[in-house]
Every structure is written in structure tokens, then in C-alpha cells.
Amino acid sequence: MLRGKTITFLAIVALSILLSGCFIILIVVQPGAAMVGEAIVVEIEVQLTDEDANPKCGLVGIMLPISWVVDSVYFTGDVGPDYCIFLPPDVEDCDVGGQIDFGWADSLEVRWPSGPDMEWRVYQSTQSWNKPDPLVEWFVDLFIKMTVGNQNGNFNLRYFVTNAGLDFSDPAVGSSTGLYYDISEGIPITVTGATAVEDEGIIATEYNLMQNYPNPFNPSTTITFSIPESGNVKLTVFNSLGEEVATLVDEYVSAGVKMVTFEAVNNFSGVYYYRMETSTFVVTKKMILLK
Numbered sequence: 001m002l003r004g005k006t007i008t009f010l011a012i013v014a015l016s017i018l019l020s021g022c023f024i025i026l027i028v029v030q031p032g033a034a035m036v037g038e039a040i041v042v043e044i045e046v047q048l049t050d051e052d053a054n055p056k057c058g059l060v061g062i063m064l065p066i067s068w069v070v071d072s073v074y075f076t077g078d079v080g081p082d083y084c085i086f087l088p089p090d091v092e093d094c095d096v097g098g099q100i101d102f103g104w105a106d107s108l109e110v111r112w113p114s115g116p117d118m119e120w121r122v123y124q125s126t127q128s129w130n131k132p133d134p135l136v137e138w139f140v141d142l143f144i145k146m147t148v149g150n151q152n153g154n155f156n157l158r159y160f161v162t163n164a165g166l167d168f169s170d171p172a173v174g175s176s177t178g179l180y181y182d183i184s185e186g187i188p189i190t191v192t193g194a195t196a197v198e199d200e201g202i203i204a205t206e207y208n209l210m211q212n213y214p215n216p217f218n219p220s221t222t223i224t225f226s227i228p229e230s231g232n233v234k235l236t237v238f239n240s241l242g243e244e245v246a247t248l249v250d251e252y253v254s255a256g257v258k259m260v261t262f263e264a265v266n267n268f269s270g271v272y273y274y275r276m277e278t279s280t281f282v283v284t285k286k287m288i289l290l291k
Helices: 104-111
Strands: 011-014 023-030 033-035 039-048 057-065 069-077 082-086 118-128 138-147 153-163 187-192 197-199 220-227 231-239 244-253 256-263 270-277 282-289
Touching: 023 153, 023 187, 039 153, 057 069, 057 104, 057 138, 069 118, 104 118, 118 153, 197 244, 220 231, 231 256, 244 256
Parallel strands: 033 187
Antiparallel strands: 011 023, 023 039, 039 138, 057 118, 057 153, 069 082, 069 138, 082 118, 153 187, 197 256, 220 256, 231 244, 231 270, 270 282
């Protein structure tokens, strides 16, 4: 648990409590900086302050860059241990027939807009988060593992906790209904190490991956690709053994014609392959590094 834990490499950020009730975020432990592709772990301590006659599963909202990947949301403490699972917008939460069944991420977006290149994602537990004894303090420790996307910049992440019985339209904090939640302030993290994707300002009509130029090359080459609509794009480089040697793009990319540079200063001469992947398009091409 986070109580009494000595933190060394991670910065402790104490959160102001915006709304008190069943769920209070006491502390968040989040790195202040990370590299592209790095796996980070965010630790959050949540206090359960009121018992509920009808316990419901817990919900965790995360506001993060679109290109990031949430690997797992694990919880332990006086509830758990177990994992939360992703709750898609078109899937009912575990409190079917409650005040909100669908669209938790959309509801968070309306109340706390994420901004450009950011979004809310929601995860729910399969266990109820409830404090059965009013005289005993209960705590939940959350561990959110995420992989940083390919985008440099300063980002403010936010975290939200509640249960599936929440109704955002109920302003009565402290009412007998027990519908409470808490949300953190934006917690900054600086990301570095991303490959620059240059926008050529050309309208794209189809998905395409062009031959790199120059080819053969030493030690750098330019790869051009086009996407007719905005979406997630992954561009990776492999050696002749099929081993991944570089991830050039792994992020949400706006529609158009894009250029990215592959720097092979530390790679050996030989045949390499570069692969572009979107939700509907996958293609691989060959290039040659001659030193």
C-alpha cells in the first residue's frame, strides 16, 4: 500500500479534493518525465469513506494522450486484488439500469475536456468497491501501467474514481444516495525522444507507403506515407531476422501525406524492412543500408 511508503524516483503529487464522498483520491505517484516507448506505472491511493447498502463495481477514468497504451489497471488493498477491464463507450457498465449505463468517457469529456491529442478512457472492476463497516477506514491502491506514445511534449494527466451508480446530474454532495466521485487536478509529465513526423500539407486520397529515399542509404533515409483520414498509425523497422529495431511512428496522425526520417547510425549494413499499420491498412517494404 502507499501509506507509509518511501518514494525515491517518482514525484509525489498531493491532490486537492474537489468532491468528498464515497471516494477520495489521497495521493498520486506519477513520473514527472518519460521517454517515448517507456513503460511507466502510476500509483493512486483512494479512500472509501461511506458504506453503501447496494455496493457496485468501481470505475477508473484516465485522461491521457491518444497515442498512449494502457497496459493494465490493477487494484489491491482493502478491496481486491484484481484488475479493472476497459469499458468501451458502447458497452453497459456493471450497474445496468443505473443513472448512467453507457458513455462514461463521453460524460467525462463533456465535464472535463481533454484537449487536443488527449482523451478519456474508462476501466471498471469486476468487484464492488464498498466499505461495509462505517467504523473502519478502507483504502484501495490503484496501479496503472501505461506505455508512452510517440509524441514529445508536456502533458497533464488526470485521474477519476467512482462507482457505477454515479449520476453526474446529482449535485447533492453528501446526500443519502451515496453517489460521489473524485477527480485529480492535471498532473504534468514531460515526454521526449519522439521521431518527428513532418506534414507535407498535401491532401491524401488513399492509404499508401512509398519507397524510402535514398535507397540504398547511409546512414539516414526518408520514408513517406499517406492516410486519407486521421487515425492511429504505426511505422516500424525490422532487420532480416524479423527483429524490430526501431519504432518510427506509433501515434494518432492527422490525414495527409507525412514524412519521417530513419536514422541508422548504430545499425549494421544489410537488408531492412519497414511496415506501416493502421486499423484498415498494412503494408511492408524493403530497404538497404550500405555503410
